Amino acid sequence: MVWKAKTKMEQKVEFIHEWLTQNYTITELCRSFNISRPTAYKLISRYEKMGLSGLIELERAPINHPNRTDQEVADSILKLKNKHMLWGAKKIRILLFKQYPEELIPSVVTVHNILSKNGLVKPQKRSRRVKPVYPIFDPKKCNEVWSADYKGKFLMGNKIYCHPLTIADSKSRFLFTAKGHYKENFISVKQEFTKVFRKYGIPKQIHTDNGSPFGSVAAIQRYTRLSYWFIELGIDPVYSDPARPDQNGQHERMHRDLKAACAKPSSFDLKAQQRSLNRFVKEYNHIRPHEALGMKTPADCHDFSNRPYPEKIPKYDYPSAMKVMKVCQNASLRWKSYYWVYLTAGLKGKYVGAEDQGNGIWRVFYRNVFLGYFNENKIRDKQVSIRLSQNLV
Known part of the structure; x- marks a missing residue:
């Protein structure tokens, strides 16, 4: 039934009061209080037998339930739990078969509910869900994902190789830089990325292949020293699958144009070669129409990122439930004073957090x-370190 007043009890009392005045018929009262005739007669009957106390809502649960657990069995469950505090409902239930016949033994769920009702169930820790990060192949706006790569090396006139580093926005195709280097290494790449970040801001993702110094198929999650720097800046490093340059096809297509403009023929030395690369960047961004952009130029479509480059790496606080450890100079974690868990050279001197999953x-x-994961039960030799695994073993 539906009541219109603040509480059901107030409506019940008001209904009886109106009925006692004899000014209204049952039909009129039912219509006014929006209740059925059987409900009205039931309230009147209870009032005549017990007075106002008869209007109190009665407990609907049955006094005796045919499947209710025997009290003696319930007490035994609590005693067994107090004796074996680390045991769960399944193990406690098995012990009951030694004391009672099978027909009196409740289900595992019932045993668990009895323990939970008496505060004897310790809630399990919910581990953090780890969502894998995938490349955004079809970005919807600028600075969602940038792509970066070294265009294949080529000989300059002085017989020294030039390695052009290119960084571009995957949505607008805006080419931030094409920087010639003598070698493909972390220091050179970080310096150029820093210049670009300071000028244009930072993206959500940086998509690269698995070549050094961007990624390594043999490393943890393919992360390198450069990847961990991106992570510290709040950027997700993402990678194409091995031997799949087509997954970053638009960047490879830009490299083809760069090679035609700057490497055929190449300049005499790196200084002259850089001038050629700069001319290509200017023409590519501001003059050359792009079919994928509706014949607009990348400069017409690009917007600056609203995430500024942090000159100082922000501090990170791990959750209190984690065990925080420093990665030693041997690229490993010291575990229980004399065991080792090998991580990666890219994390030397940095702090990592370990979350207990049990067992x-x-x-x-x-x-x-x-x-990744590691199993402390598999650490046997004090002189040999174990490695992280990507699978729970």
Whole structure:
């Protein structure tokens, strides 16, 4: 039934009061209070037998339930739990078969409910869900994902190789830089990325292949020293699958144009070659129409990022439930004073967090990025370190 007043009890009392005045018929009262005739007669009957106390809502649960657990069995469950505090409902239930016949033994769910009702169930820790990060192949706006790569090396006139580093926005195709280097290494790439970040801001993702110094198929999650720097800046490093340059096809297509403009023929030395690369960047961004952009130029479509480059790496606080450890100079974690868990040289001197999963399994994170698992039960030799695994074993 539906009541219109503040509480059901107030409406019940008001209904009886109106009925006692004899000014209204049952039909009129039912219509006014929006209740059925059987409900009205039931309230009147209860009032005549017990007075106003008869209007109180009665407990609907049955006094005796045919499937209710015997009280003696319930007491035994609590005694067994107090004796074996680390045991769960399944193990406690098995012990009951030694004391009672099978027909009196409740189900595992019932045993668990009895333990939970008496505060004897310890809630399990919910581990953090780790969502894998995939490249955004079809970005919807600028600075969602940038692509970066070294265009294949080529000889300059002085017989020294030039390695052009290119960085571009995947949505607008805007080419931030084409920087010639003598070698493909971390220091050179970081310096150029820093210049670009300071000028244009930072993206959400940076999509690269698996070549050095961007990624390594043999490393944890393919992360390198450069990847961990991106993570510290709040950028997700993402990678194409091995031997799949087509997954970054638009960047490879730009490289073809760069090669035609700057490497055939090449300049005499790196200084002259850089002038040629700069001319290509200016023409590519501001003059050359792009079919994928509706014959607009990348400069017409590009917007600056609203995420500025942090000159100082922001501090990161791990959750209190994690065990925070420093990666030693041997690229490993010291575990229980004399065991070692090998991570990667890219994390030397940095702090990682380990989250206990139970049964000796630990999950390792760098900041908010999942790295892998290790099983402390498998550490046997004090002189040999174990490695992280991508699978829970």
